[in-house]
Amino acid sequence: MLKSRFFWKLSAGYFVLVLAVSLIIGLTLHTAVERGSYEELRRSLKAQAILVKQALKSSDITAESLGTVFQKYVRDLDPKLGVHITLIRADGVVVADSGHDVATMGNYSDYPEILATHTHEYGFATRQGKISKNRTMYLALAVRDKGHPLGYIRIGLPLELVDLQLTRFQTGMIRSIGVSIILALLLAFVVTRHFVKPLVSMTSVADSISQGNYERKVLATRKDEIGHLAHALNKVSESSRERTHAIGADRKKLAAILSGMTEGVIAISNDERVVHLNDAAGRLLGATPGESVDKPIWQVTRLREVSEILGDVLRDGAELQRNLQIATAASDQFIEMHASPLHDGEGVLVGAVAVLHDLSELHRLDMVRREFVANASHELKTPITAIRGLVETLIDDSTLTASTRERFLGKIKDQSMRLSSIVVDLLALSRLESRGSNKEETSFDLRDVVQAIANNFVPLGEEKGIVVNTELNSQSIEITADKNAIGQAVSNLLDNALKYTPRGGRITARLSVQDGEVVVEVEDTGIGVEPQDRDRIFERFYRVDKARSRELGGTGLGLAIVKHIAFVHGGRVAVDSTPGAGSTFSIFLPLARTSNRSN
Ligand SMILES: Nc1ncnc2c1ncn2[C@@H]1O[C@H](COP(=O)(O)OP(=O)(O)OP(=O)(O)O)[C@@H](O)[C@H]1O
Numbered sequence: 001m002l003k004s005r006f007f008w009k010l011s012a013g014y015f016v017l018v019l020a021v022s023l024i025i026g027l028t029l030h031t032a033v034e035r036g037s038y039e040e041l042r043r044s045l046k047a048q049a050i051l052v053k054q055a056l057k058s059s060d061i062t063a064e065s066l067g068t069v070f071q072k073y074v075r076d077l078d079p080k081l082g083v084h085i086t087l088i089r090a091d092g093v094v095v096a097d098s099g100h101d102v103a104t105m106g107n108y109s110d111y112p113e114i115l116a117t118h119t120h121e122y123g124f125a126t127r128q129g130k131i132s133k134n135r136t137m138y139l140a141l142a143v144r145d146k147g148h149p150l151g152y153i154r155i156g157l158p159l160e161l162v163d164l165q166l167t168r169f170q171t172g173m174i175r176s177i178g179v180s181i182i183l184a185l186l187l188a189f190v191v192t193r194h195f196v197k198p199l200v201s202m203t204s205v206a207d208s209i210s211q212g213n214y215e216r217k218v219l220a221t222r223k224d225e226i227g228h229l230a231h232a233l234n235k236v237s238e239s240s241r242e243r244t245h246a247i248g249a250d251r252k253k254l255a256a257i258l259s260g261m262t263e264g265v266i267a268i269s270n271d272e273r274v275v276h277l278n279d280a281a282g283r284l285l286g287a288t289p290g291e292s293v294d295k296p297i298w299q300v301t302r303l304r305e306v307s308e309i310l311g312d313v314l315r316d317g318a319e320l321q322r323n324l325q326i327a328t329a330a331s332d333q334f335i336e337m338h339a340s341p342l343h344d345g346e347g348v349l350v351g352a353v354a355v356l357h358d359l360s361e362l363h364r365l366d367m368v369r370r371e372f373v374a375n376a377s378h379e380l381k382t383p384i385t386a387i388r389g390l391v392e393t394l395i396d397d398s399t400l401t402a403s404t405r406e407r408f409l410g411k412i413k414d415q416s417m418r419l420s421s422i423v424v425d426l427l428a429l430s431r432l433e434s435r436g437s438n439k440e441e442t443s444f445d446l447r448d449v450v451q452a453i454a455n456n457f458v459p460l461g462e463e464k465g466i467v468v469n470t471e472l473n474s475q476s477i478e479i480t481a482d483k484n485a486i487g488q489a490v491s492n493l494l495d496n497a498l499k500y501t502p503r504g505g506r507i508t509a510r511l512s513v514q515d516g517e518v519v520v521e522v523e524d525t526g527i528g529v530e531p532q533d534r535d536r537i538f539e540r541f542y543r544v545d546k547a548r549s550r551e552l553g554g555t556g557l558g559l560a561i562v563k564h565i566a567f568v569h570g571g572r573v574a575v576d577s578t579p580g581a582g583s584t585f586s587i588f589l590p591l592a593r594t595s596n597r598s599n
Pocket residue numbers: 425492496497499500524526527528529537538542543544545549553554555556557558559560583
């Protein structure tokens with residue numbers, strides 16, 4: 001508190017006030033007392049002079065007898081009255097004196113008190129006495145006979161005693177002024193402290209509030225205005241805390257919403273500096289959200305178009321929508337950018353905001369769809385063209401022999417079978433894609449399904465000189481799934497194995513449980529798949545060797561169907577292969593969908 005300027009100013013003001021008042025009162029009092037005392041003295045001197053004059057008048061004396069008669073009279077009076085009486089003739093010569101030998105006293109006609117009697121009834125003077133050396137007050141009174149001055153009565157009163165009294169009074173007064181100043185100072189300290197202390201603590205709390213610290217409170221116990229102020233300050237602090245908290249919570253909520261959005265959001269101020277950039281925008285623009293705030297937009301993103309579009313919006317104050325294509329190392333990115341101006345409550349342009357939609361996945365899906373349509377059309381067109389050519393020849397050429405016709409019809413049959421199998425596979429795929437939750441699931445032992453399908457392939461294998469066998473789990477593997485679909489997947493794998501394994505080979509259908517998954521494996525000793533083809537063979541219509549596959553009656557949809565079946569059951573597919581030595585195709589199904597029951 002002693003550091004408070006307010007405290008010192010208030011104390012100093014109070015001190016100066018007390019000092020000034022004490023001095024004024026002291027001086028006034030001193031002057032009044034001094035004046036009063038001298039006035040009193042003058043009155044008593046007058047009284048004595050009148051008495052002396054009366055005494056003079058009552059005795060029938062002449063100017064000559066004055067000296068001798070009165071010398072004795074004044075001598076007698078002096079010790080009684082304590083005054084110094086002098087009788088002076090009209091010419092200024094002393095005729096009688098209460099204390100001195102008149103012969104030694106000079107002429108008094110030009111003394112100020114004597115001179116004053118010419119104009120006033122009484123002449124007064126105060127000075128150091130010539131003989132007594134004390135400060136003395138003199139009064140002179142002219143004695144006249146029928147208007148003619150006979151002489152003067154002069155009474156001198158030593159002021160020694162009065163001056164002593166006045167000095168005593170002065171000292172007493174100075175002392176009491178000193179004491180009252182000390183008391184006033186103490187009081188000033190206490191009173192000022194009483195008012196300044198809460199102000200100092202309130203100032204410190206207000207400082208804390210301005211720095212965002214709302215924990216400190218002021219003691220608000222007083223009932224006066226200072227108490228009200230303290231109470232109000234506490235209230236302000238509390239409401240500021242609540243408001244700051246609410247704003248913080250809102251901001252966090254907004255930030256969470258923005259960062260959770262899949263669309264990129266960038267907001268810039270009207271000097272083109274980034275105000276906000278969410279995570280998605282950071283990913284799309286190759287920027288770090290935390291480091292981007294307050295930086296110019298052109299510094300944050302390497303995409304010139306983004307800063308240009310935002311700049312245009314700021315300049316024109318109108319919305320803009322553009323499609324951007326960003327070439328990245330992996331693939332092209334397609335972004336739809338929608339930018340709009342930002343206005344404040346008064347409609348003043350304060351910045352711009354842009355929303356970025358990543359359309360790359362949609363683009364990719366669109367490409368896949370187009371490719372699929374092109375592939376499907378092509379695959380369907382090939383047998384149709386062949387059938388058409390053969391039919392036209394049969395119609396137009398009447399010279400064809402019966403055996404040629406027979407051969408042609410056989411080819412037409414083959415092509416229509418191929419058409420039919422393509423259509424059947426496409427239907428199977430589209431059914432798998434569109435079925436969603438509408439699954440026909442039943443619980444069954446997977447071993448039974450694998451065994452039954454494998455059994456179908458045994459005679460086909462025998463035809464090609466290939467051994468088809470199974471290695472199944474000793475325990476039953478009960479699963480809940482679409483039984484026909486699972487059968488179809490196993491059948492497709494065995495079909496491939498048989499197709500791409502030369503005479504004398506061996507095919508094994510295996511069933512096991514590994515790491516919480518059921519694994520269906522079909523292993524062959526066939527031609528194998530080159531590493532670069534292993535991912536692609538699961539795509540629709542992809543075949544490693546188109547001519548050979550077509551020769552074997554393949555459409556390139558078999559593995560795509562297997563992959564889809566695994567997917568709709570929450571599983572996946574994999575292939576392991578050594579080109580020229582054989583392949584192992586696996587379907588993994590999650591065990592959560594199965595129950596492993598011991599026999
Ligand atoms: N076991 C295998 N060994 C070697 N290559 C295989 C094997 N299985 C599939 N492939 C390769 O993968 C390609 C795609 O197989 P997929 O089953 O999808 O089509 P496909 O067998 O040609 O026709 P289909 O639709 O009639 O099954 C095949 O063309 C073949 O090149």
